[in-house]
Amino acid sequence: MSLLKIEQLHVFDCGANKPIIHNSSFQVNEGECVALVGESGSGKSMTCKSIMRLHKRGIKQSGHIWLKGEDLSELPEKQMRSKRGKELCMVMQNGMSAFNPSNSVGRHLVATLNQHTNWSYEQIERKLVDTMRRVRLQDPMDIMNKYPHQLSGGMLQRLMIALALLLEPDVLIADEPTTALDTISQFDVIEQLMNLRKNTGSSMIFISHDLGIVKKLADQVIVMKDGYIVERGASQDVFFKPQHAYTEYLISTKRTLYEHFQKTIGGDVHA
Template sequence: MSLLKVEQLHVFDCETNKPIIHNSSFQVNEGECVALVGESGSGKSMTCKSIMRLHKKGIKQSGHILLKGEELCELSERQMRSKRGKELCMVMQNGMSAFNPSNPVGKHLVSTLKQHKDWSYGQMEKKIADAMKRVRLQNSIDIMNKYPHQLSGGMLQRLMIALALLLEPDVLIADEPTTALDTISQFDVIEQLMNLRENTGLSMIFISHDLGIVKKLADQVIVMKDGYIVERGAAQNVFLKPQHAYTEYLISTKRTLCEHFQKMIGGAVHA
């Protein structure tokens, strides 16, 4: 059953009148992970900002975005704020940008939960501590009292995932969540996203240029180039039998990099 539908999405820059997203349409079914892949500037993040209605001033959009049949584009900003977090939750590429640098991270967690949950402070504190343990964050009180700059990128990513665990959204959007992380933190974040999906049954939009991670997570793959959707399909089909030259280029580039790396260190290739 379709949970989220994006229909004829157009995004453009008002100042230059330059189109950014061209007539994109796709859907995310219940419990499904849809990956958006493509090079930087292909329109992946802009598509998801459109779903969340988080564009900067001067960027406009048209088309239809329906969540459980409700047209999000017709909601007021106040109504949309009530959707963000509880029904639509986003794990951003840069964890630092998700938190107010002038406040301890705990204030962000508590204020977000207050907006969506009828919990006492004591309940919140306990549930936050439990969620942090699930994403391998210990000493919850100490972490909650720290400012964003005092925490690593990996810790901030895990905090966003912990918040998603507590909010239990219908759709989780993960926008390049591992780009700025070291290899061990990348593995941890992906593992937690997989666990979150398995444990809650939520639907996910996963944005990445890392095809290896996409192969592990995605049911469906949408390939974007210059603001256009150039290919879509079941993940296995897209990777085994790409139909568009650009998709084949992305896959072959990934394979070439893997082969080059393996030649340097020795061993078998796992593309």
């Protein structure tokens, strides 16, 4: 059953006087992970910001975005704000933009959980500490007392992931959630995202340049180029039987980089 449906999404940059997204349509079913792949500038992140209605001034969007049968495009900003968090949650590529620089990160996290749960302060604190440790954030209490500029991009990204794990949203949008993380932390975060889907049935939109992670996580793959959807289909079909030349290019480029890396370290490219 369709949980999230995007119809004829068009995004326009008024400052540059050019379209960014060209009438995109797709849907995310209950419990499904849909991956958006493509090179930088293909429109992946702009698509997700459109779903959340988080565009900066000068970026206009049209079309319809249905969440559980409700057209988010028609909602006033106050109502849309209430949807962000528990129903739609986004882990942004740039962690700094997700936090108020004038508040400690702990204050931000507590306020968000207060808005979307009926937990006591003690429960919120206990759950935050436990979940932060699950995503490899050491000294949780010390971290919560810090301001965003005092933390690295990777730490801020893990904080957003911890918050998403606690909120258990209907739809989690993860925009390059592992780019600022080391390899061990990447593994932990992917494992936590997989557990979130397994335990709560949350649907997911996943953006990543790492096609290996996409292949592991995604049920459906949407390939974007220059603001257009050029291919879509089940993950296995897209990776093993690509229909569009651009999809073949992405997959072959990933394979070439992998083989070069294996030769450099003296490994077996066929391993």
